[in-house]
Amino acid sequence: MEFDLSMTDELLATTRAVRKRLDLDRQVPREVINECLELAVQAPTASNSQTWHWIVVDDAQKREAIAAQYRSGQGAILAEAKEAAAQRGDAQTTRVYEGAVWLSENLHRVPVFVIPCVQGRPPEDAPPIVLSSLYGSIMPATWSFQLALRSRGLGSTLTTLHLLREREVAEIIGIPGDFLQVALLPVAYTKGTDFKRAARPPVSKITHWNDW
Template identity: 55%
Template sequence: MTSETLNLTVDELLTTTRSVRKRLDLEKPVPREVVMECLELALQAPTGSNTQGWQFVFVDDPEKKKALADVYRTNATPYLDQEKPTYGDSRDERTPLVVDSAKYLNDHLHEVPVMLIPCLEGRPDGAPAGMSASYWGSLLPAAWSFMLALRSRGLGSAWTTLHLLGDGEKQAAEILGIPFDEYAQGGLFPIAYTKGTDFKKAKRLPAEQLSHWNSW
């Protein structure tokens, strides 16, 4: 099966792939064939020394989705209720909207058609910065490529990590049978078709403010 794709240029795809929460269609089924098609594309991403130590755990069982959402909610609810930092720039005006959107996902996470937990062989616990960067660099490009592939087919997701806090990662591993001592989890991604596909560029700080040439 080859799913229909949106008519997006590369630049449009890169600048309009958003963290989608309130516009996830919780009612429309997501065929496994489409998910696997996106994964085949994601597996073309770089991975350190071509180890390909990744594993991708998809969940569409209602009871397991609810159990994972409960784990996520245990960490997310107190975090989202905390006072958020201020920056003194354009980010401050977006913060209430982001928090409101995140709270919506927190309330409805169990309703999404499919969840994904990307995993990588080994554990970076306590590793020095260089090794940790190398480790996650073998998984995160593929995860982002997966989100781009979803977007190009009219689906959306959001990169969440709050379930990993405390005992959450181990609890998720027990729910799904992930060998905790052998694989680390990189996040929890809701997957759904989006309500409309007309996403826009996000308001970001200007590149000139964030770039350095030859010295800091």
């Protein structure tokens, strides 16, 4: 079987962090989330550990409670970062923070949250191999999930700000203490599907062949 590269490349190149273009009024069927999770768990894990769990929150009260933690935990971080980006004339990052502030204020309106979790908690002095193995056993699957969403007309943003209130959020949805939340993905259908490539520095500047 040969892949249609025009399709797979487009998927890889245009899966953006979607915030303001999330359709807050369209319901997301549970089957679609399940379908995307079935694809996500094909991702690699260290030692084939597969110690992931996924919490899907579509209950309005719980989303409200989690969104309140997300908002209050980040305080003025986003507004300050947006201001700093604007001051240094970085238009792309200013737009990112504008979107992030909007998401923070509207998170409770997004129909589904998905919180990827992995079993284990790194000790404070964890060596790089422990950290890479732990986070590396859940982030690839998280990205696969986002790609699967995009290919079905849905979108999301990988967010981590709620982790400033990790314990409080764990209590709201009953996450056991030995599971680490790694992100919160607000999921919805997108308004239109015409997302674009982002500006990135040339790969030649950040690629090193045989020697740094």
